[in-house]
């Protein structure tokens with residue numbers, strides 16, 4: 623896509639922010655140290671404002687690349703920026719319940735809308751529940767092993783979820799989706815929120831460029847959806 627094509631495409635589009643705010647103590651994986659965002663340099667003391675960050679690469683709205691679960695998988699700098707954007711299909715899965723596995727039964731009704739090469743956005747509604755509450759922190763719905771295989775079989779290339787992880791909150795439920803999807807070369811966006819307009823559109827052009835942290839298996843992103 624040339625820059626003229628991008629300008630033309632975005633000229634008609636409405637842009638929506640799918641990112642969650644990153645702040646001290648914000649929700650994140652329960653085993654990780656909490657994020658710290660501190661205003662350590664201030665106009666009053668040093669003459670300008672600057673903030674200190676102390677956080678895991680997988681806290682807040684972020685992207686997993688294969689190296690996160692695959693020892694010889696691609697790391698952030700080994701994935702071209704062109705791969706971090708493209709056509710996305712948005713699936714409204716807001717009927718799912720806490721701790722529910724998302725498998726072929728839940729996904730099959732959407733099969734006709736999914737095209738090869740898509741980024742698949744699984745909207746569970748958890749993005750609206752984001753808090754330190756147990757339902758958000760531990761009981762999110764997750765992609766099962768056979769759900770991951772179903773997505774791989776559709777020849778899509780990435781997934782995005784509005785929960786803390788594509789897998790569940792336990793090792794038994796958490797590993798399978800990561801091993802299968804990242805093992806198949808997918809990247810995965812976690813801890814997004816999906817605005818109602820984007821759900822209603824059902825399709826968008828998604829932009830999710832991670833910070834360039836060489837060697838890392840994940841990094842924070844600002845996620846933007848362009849809807850025609």
Ligand SMILES: [Zn+2]
Nearest residue numbers: 680686812840
């Ligand atoms: Zn992650």
